[in-house]
Amino acid sequence: MGSGTHRARLVELTREGNGIVGWDLADSEVVHGVNCAADASETVRAPWWRDA
Numbered sequence: 001m002g003s004g005t006h007r008a009r010l011v012e013l014t015r016e017g018n019g020i021v022g023w024d025l026a027d028s029e030v031v032h033g034v035n036c037a038a039d040a041s042e043t044v045r046a047p048w049w050r051d052a
Contacts, residue, residue, distance in 0.1 A: 008033075 010022035010031060019034035 008027075008031065009025045010033075011025065012020050012022045013030070014021050016032070017034075019032055021030065021032050023029075024031045
């Protein structure tokens with residue numbers, strides 16, 4: 001389990017509490033981030049299931 005404050009590009013899979021679970025594109029692994037914040041300028045699109 002890692003810790004720290006670093007930026008990572010990932011595909012959001014789901015939200016849990018105050019964090020997210022996503023697929024880390026660089027490390028090719030599932031990650032769980034706590035207290036994450038998205039940068040609006042780097043958001044490609046909202047997840048499709050939010051509109052469902």
